[in-house]
Amino acid sequence: MNDESRNSNRPFSDRKSNDRSLVLLIVGCLLLTPPLAGIFQLDFRILGIPFTGFYLFAVWGALIVGAALLSRQQLNNSVWVNQEDAAAEEDVDNSA
Amino acid sequence: MLSVDLLLGVCLGYVALLFALAFYVDRRARQGHAGWIQSPIIFTLSISVYCTSWTFYGAVGSAARNGLEFITIYLGPTLVFIGWWWLLRKLVRIGKEHRITSIADLISSRYGKSSSIAVLVTLMALLATTPYIALQLQSVTRSYQAIVGEVDVSLSAFIIAAGMALFAILFGTRNVDANERHHGVVAAIAVEAVVKLAALLAVGLFVVFGVAGGVGAVFENVDTEVIYGAGNIFDARWVTLTFLSATAIICLPRQFQVTVVENVDERHLATASWLFPLYLFGMCLFVMPIAIAGLKFLPAGANPDLYVLTLPLSLGREDLALFAFLGGFSSATSMVIVAAIAVSTMVSNHIVVPISLYLLHGRREVSGDVRKILLRSRRVSIAAVVGLGFLYFQASGGSDALAAIGLIAFVGVAQFLPSLLGGIFWRGATRNGALSGLLVGFVLWAYTLFLPSFGGSAILGADVLANGLFGIAALRPQALFGLAGLDPLVHAVIWSLGANTLAFMIVSSLSEASPLDRLQGALFVDVFSNRPDESTRFEPGQANAEDLFVLAQRILGTEPARQLFDSMAQEQGSAGVLPWPTDAMIVQLERVLAGNVGAASAHAMVSRVAGRGSISMIELIDIADETRRLMETSRELSNKSAELTMMTNELRMANQRLRQLDLQKDEFLSQVSHELRTPMTAIRSFSEILLSPETVTDEERNRFITIINEESQRLTRLLNEILDMSRLEAGILDMPLCPVEAGAVIDTAIDTLDGLIRKKQVRIERQLNADPVWVQANEDRLHQILINLISNSIKYNISEDPVILVRSKSKRDVLYIDISDNGGGVKREEAATIFDKFSRGHRSNIDHGAGLGLSISRAIVRSMGGNLTLEFADDETSFFRLRLPRGLAPEGKGV
Numbered sequence: 001m002n003d004e005s006r007n008s009n010r011p012f013s014d015r016k017s018n019d020r021s022l023v024l025l026i027v028g029c030l031l032l033t034p035p036l037a038g039i040f041q042l043d044f045r046i047l048g049i050p051f052t053g054f055y056l057f058a059v060w061g062a063l064i065v066g067a068a069l070l071s072r073q074q075l076n077n078s079v080w081v082n083q084e085d086a087a088a089e090e091d092v093d094n095s096a
Numbered sequence: 097m098l099s100v101d102l103l104l105g106v107c108l109g110y111v112a113l114l115f116a117l118a119f120y121v122d123r124r125a126r127q128g129h130a131g132w133i134q135s136p137i138i139f140t141l142s143i144s145v146y147c148t149s150w151t152f153y154g155a156v157g158s159a160a161r162n163g164l165e166f167i168t169i170y171l172g173p174t175l176v177f178i179g180w181w182w183l184l185r186k187l188v189r190i191g192k193e194h195r196i197t198s199i200a201d202l203i204s205s206r207y208g209k210s211s212s213i214a215v216l217v218t219l220m221a222l223l224a225t226t227p228y229i230a231l232q233l234q235s236v237t238r239s240y241q242a243i244v245g246e247v248d249v250s251l252s253a254f255i256i257a258a259g260m261a262l263f264a265i266l267f268g269t270r271n272v273d274a275n276e277r278h279h280g281v282v283a284a285i286a287v288e289a290v291v292k293l294a295a296l297l298a299v300g301l302f303v304v305f306g307v308a309g310g311v312g313a314v315f316e317n318v319d320t321e322v323i324y325g326a327g328n329i330f331d332a333r334w335v336t337l338t339f340l341s342a343t344a345i346i347c348l349p350r351q352f353q354v355t356v357v358e359n360v361d362e363r364h365l366a367t368a369s370w371l372f373p374l375y376l377f378g379m380c381l382f383v384m385p386i387a388i389a390g391l392k393f394l395p396a397g398a399n400p401d402l403y404v405l406t407l408p409l410s411l412g413r414e415d416l417a418l419f420a421f422l423g424g425f426s427s428a429t430s431m432v433i434v435a436a437i438a439v440s441t442m443v444s445n446h447i448v449v450p451i452s453l454y455l456l457h458g459r460r461e462v463s464g465d466v467r468k469i470l471l472r473s474r475r476v477s478i479a480a481v482v483g484l485g486f487l488y489f490q491a492s493g494g495s496d497a498l499a500a501i502g503l504i505a506f507v508g509v510a511q512f513l514p515s516l517l518g519g520i521f522w523r524g525a526t527r528n529g530a531l532s533g534l535l536v537g538f539v540l541w542a543y544t545l546f547l548p549s550f551g552g553s554a555i556l557g558a559d560v561l562a563n564g565l566f567g568i569a570a571l572r573p574q575a576l577f578g579l580a581g582l583d584p585l586v587h588a589v590i591w592s593l594g595a596n597t598l599a600f601m602i603v604s605s606l607s608e609a610s611p612l613d614r615l616q617g618a619l620f621v622d623v624f625s626n627r628p629d630e631s632t633r634f635e636p637g638q639a640n641a642e643d644l645f646v647l648a649q650r651i652l653g654t655e656p657a658r659q660l661f662d663s664m665a666q667e668q669g670s671a672g673v674l675p676w677p678t679d680a681m682i683v684q685l686e687r688v689l690a691g692n693v694g695a696a697s698a699h700a701m702v703s704r705v706a707g708r709g710s711i712s713m714i715e716l717i718d719i720a721d722e723t724r725r726l727m728e729t730s731r732e733l734s735n736k737s738a739e740l741t742m743m744t745n746e747l748r749m750a751n752q753r754l755r756q757l758d759l760q761k762d763e764f765l766s767q768v769s770h771e772l773r774t775p776m777t778a779i780r781s782f783s784e785i786l787l788s789p790e791t792v793t794d795e796e797r798n799r800f801i802t803i804i805n806e807e808s809q810r811l812t813r814l815l816n817e818i819l820d821m822s823r824l825e826a827g828i829l830d831m832p833l834c835p836v837e838a839g840a841v842i843d844t845a846i847d848t849l850d851g852l853i854r855k856k857q858v859r860i861e862r863q864l865n866a867d868p869v870w871v872q873a874n875e876d877r878l879h880q881i882l883i884n885l886i887s888n889s890i891k892y893n894i895s896e897d898p899v900i901l902v903r904s905k906s907k908r909d910v911l912y913i914d915i916s917d918n919g920g921g922v923k924r925e926e927a928a929t930i931f932d933k934f935s936r937g938h939r940s941n942i943d944h945g946a947g948l949g950l951s952i953s954r955a956i957v958r959s960m961g962g963n964l965t966l967e968f969a970d971d972e973t974s975f976f977r978l979r980l981p982r983g984l985a986p987e988g989k990g991v
Contacts, residue, residue, distance in 0.1 A: 018181055021178070021179065021181050021182075022179070022181075022182065024178055025175060025178050025179035025182070028174070028175050028178055029175055032171050032175070032338065033330070033334065033335050033338060034330035034331065034334065034335060035330075037330045037334075038328070038330045041324065041328070041329055041330060043320055045315065047311060047312050048310075048311060048312025048313065048314075048315050048316060049311060049312065049315055050315060050320055050323045050324070052164065052323075052324060052329065053164055053323060053384060056164065056167055056171075057377070057380075057381070060167075060171065060174060060373070060377055061377065063174060063175075063178055063373065064174075064370050064373045064374050064377060065370075066178075067177070067178045067369050067370035067373065068369075068370035068371075070369075071180075071366040071367065071369045071370055072366075074181060074366055075363060075366045
């Protein structure tokens with residue numbers, strides 16, 4: 001049994017969290033590299049901090065928060081190697 | 097000013113603490129109390145070995161020179177970890193299932209356990225790591241210098257190198273299983289990770305809030321150009337650096353070691369996916385403020401790479417400087433230790449061990465041999481790797497060129513990326529493709545980036561850099577084929593990685609994958625759909641459990657090998673004996689061994705012992721030969737079987753003939769006894785009558801005696817005939833031949849039969865040759881035959897006026913004697929059997945002859961070289977024809 005095939009049988013939200021992590025990755029790549037990042041190279045400051053520096057750290061921080069939220073979902077929803085064994089044993093117990 | 101003694105004391109104390117911690121954790125883990133050391137936080141902290149002194153000191157230096165660009169080095173890893181689900185998770189799973197020991201092991205394992213790829217990757221990793229280690233040594237000595245003033249650079253660098261090598265050897269090679277976690281090392285690195293982060297944060301907080309007086313104040317009166325760098329910040333270099341750092345977090349040997357090899361639980365990746373970026377975030381947060389403060393408060397000539405240290409020093413915070421020094425020391429030592437362990441594992445598994453095994457081949461009886469070799473080679477490799485770093489540091493003289501080595505190493509290890517990604521996502525990737533890609537990338541990296549980094553002082557001279565190799569402008573290392581106007585780093589990445597990827601894909605798509613290559617490809621690409629125990633190999637060969645046990649003993653040691661084999665035997669349900677060498681058992685053993693010596697070596701050794709190597713050309717030829725021999729044999733067999741069928745048929749026919757003969761013999765015997773009984777019965781009954789004389793008259797007695805006499809004669813005749821017959825058949829009848837005058841014999845025969853002729857009133861007509869004809873015969877026998885034939889004609893003649901014609905006619909060297917009569921002849925249907933023994937014609941009811949006469953006559957004639965046949969005339973009357981070979985007339989009796 002593999003993760004993918006299990007996932008296809010699992011509730012919709014499970015695959016969602018994996019999809020979201022991919023979206024997060026792509027958004028992160030786009031926001032942190034040209035040409036999109038070039039839009040945010042501006043010559044003004046926020047709280048005395050040059051905007052581009054502020055922007056980069058803000059995106060970075062947002063990505064970390066997003067990853068933290070998603071990783072919790074993925075941890076809870078996904079099937080892991082060690083858990084699979086336990087689940088398999090449970091199945092045996094139930095059938096017996 | 098900090099005193100040398102204090103600095104040394106703190107340093108030694110810190111090192112002693114690390115040793116003690118590593119020792120304690122190692123022992124606890126060995127006793128089964130790994131506990132907190134296996135937490136996701138420790139895992140994340142160990143990954144922070146990414147932040148070397150190049151980060152600790154160098155990031156500030158880079159920020160002071162190029163502004164925010166330094167951040168790209170940490171954005172790449174952040175993106176990789178955010179996308180952990182798609183790449184890192186797969187790498188870790190593959191690493192676990194195939195007991196991968198290093199990145200060289202992973203790539204070679206994927207491409208059919210190719211040892212050439214393993215060696216190539218190992219050499220590239222060694223080449224990229226050595227200057228990096230030198231860089232760490234340099235940063236530690238420079239920071240030391242910065243605090244205490246002038247020191248013996250070489251000596252301090254050597255002491256540091258030796259200390260790190262010792263640590264790596266002590267805690268990195270405690271166990272022969274490189275796949276086993278080095279808990280002591282991980283714990284020490286985690287502590288160092290905390291120290292370096294805390295140190296950098298402390299310096300940063302001091303600078304921002306203690307010196308500048310707030311976040312906004314730091315950036316006051318600072319040109320935007322200082323912060324953004326010259327020109328457009330988001331240019332090609334930005335993208336390249338982000339990409340390179342993302343690649344490095346996967347491909348750097350030490351990162352692969354901590355992320356994949358040392359990983360105990362895949363779930364730790366989920367925590368690391370945000371915690372590690374957060375760590376990097378923390379490391380970067382105060383880099384820019386420190387850089388700006390350094391530019392503001394330190395003299396113009398100060399080295400930006402040491403701002404972290406010199407800023408607190410110049411501002412009178414020696415305690416903070418000491419902390420910063422420890423942070424820098426931590427980042428340097430952790431990198432050297434992990435890199436030494438990772439690279440030495442590769443060097444040992446893929447270069448030293450195969451060579452040692454080759455040299456020691458044939459000394460298999462020494463158990464535990466290889467285990468010692470493994471440990472020793474790994475220790476020597478660690479010392480060698482760190483030693484090389486030290487030598488490089490000495491040779492480069494601590495030049496500023498070293499500062500650039502971080503990125504150069506990144507580009508070097510980035511050459512692994514196409515083969516690595518292609519290997520785990522693309523089944524079609526082949527060994528040849530990977531080998532070509534790696535080679536092309538390696539050469540171009542060395543030519544466009546690594547060698548030029550010496551600034552024309554090594555291998556590539558200054559004129560080559562300026563004018564190209566052999567003066568060919570198209571071969572200028574930093575403007576290859578006219579691709580000028582680019583940042584040298586971007587230029588090198590485009591050429592080396594671009595050509596690498598292209599070569600990898602083109603050769604892969606053109607070359608055929610070996611069976612093992614294809615199998616490993618499927619196992620790697622579909623790692624999530626394969627259960628670990630489902631991988632089977634379809635290879636020919638016979639494994640011997642004892643040989644495998646000896647092999648395992650040599651590599652794992654006697655006791656672990658015994659335990660492994662016991663558990664495998666138990667799994668097979670046969671505890672107490674050696675496990676049956678099934679495919680699954682061999683695969684399992686190979687995996688365990690792979691954890692010690694790498695997949696390629698393990699496969700080679702198990703193959704050699706178990707005879708399970710992939711099929712070589714010679715084996716294929718052998719198999720083909722065997723098939724051909726089998727075909728020949730089967731053809732011979734079918735020939736033989738046809739022969740046998742023929743022989744069986746012949747035998748059957750012979751048997752049939754024998755049965756016929758047997759039947760004839762039985763028939764003959766019954767005939768003979770019958771023939772003998774008839775006269776015997778007559779004799780006996782008449783003699784019985786004679787024994788009672790009172791009832792018999794004299795007349796009757798005379799008649800009876802006559803009958804007895806006749807019957808006795810007949811009996812004698814019959815017995816003579818039978819005797820003749822058997823003699824004739826045995827070919828022992830004594831019958832001398834000599835020239836005989838045929839006419840005379842015929843006359844004599846007729847004369848002999850005169851009595852019978854008279855009695856039957858038969859007329860004999862003779863039509864004999866006018867001249868005497870001589871034949872080669874036995875006179876008596878010929879006489880007997882003629883009498884037989886003529887008497888037959890007389891006896892069986894049923895005509896009213898019996899006439900017998902005896903005619904002789906000579907033809908060249910043959911004489912014919914025909915005997916015919918008017919008595920009815922022989923019917924055509926009787927002709928075939930008339931000469932058989934005891935055969936009688938239809939007229940034989942008249943007189944009961946034995947039926948042997950004709951048979952005997954013919955046998956005699958034939959033994960005289962003639963023949964006796966029954967012929968039919970035109971009018972269907974039959975006659976006997978006697979053919980006799982003519983002979984020469986004897987002297988004096990000639991014609």
